[in-house]
Amino acid sequence: LYKNNINIEDISQKVMEGLFVMTMLVDVSGYKYPLQKLNTGLENIGKGMGLKIQLQHENIFKMMHRI
Numbered sequence: 001l002y003k004n005n006i007n008i009e010d011i012s013q014k015v016m017e018g019l020f021v022m023t024m025l026v027d028v029s030g031y032k033y034p035l036q037k038l039n040t041g042l043e044n045i046g047k048g049m050g051l052k053i054q055l056q057h058e059n060i061f062k063m064m065h066r067i
Contacts, residue, residue, distance in 0.1 A: 004038065005030030025058065 001008060010025040031038060039055040046053035 001026060005032070006038075023061075 007027040007030070008024055009027055011022065013020070013022045015021070028035065028038070035055065042053040042055055045051075
């Protein structure tokens, strides 16, 4: 993320249903390319590490986790 001018603003970690889950809030305003390129790159990194990495807009995340 650092190499692409993306700043991590917040990180939370937990175990959910036996799986380790890490959530990051990142600032992509310094990213110079379409977000689909970032999403594809992160997915490929995850596959190589045996992880699932998802990129989603903050508003979608907030609506999914709203009580």
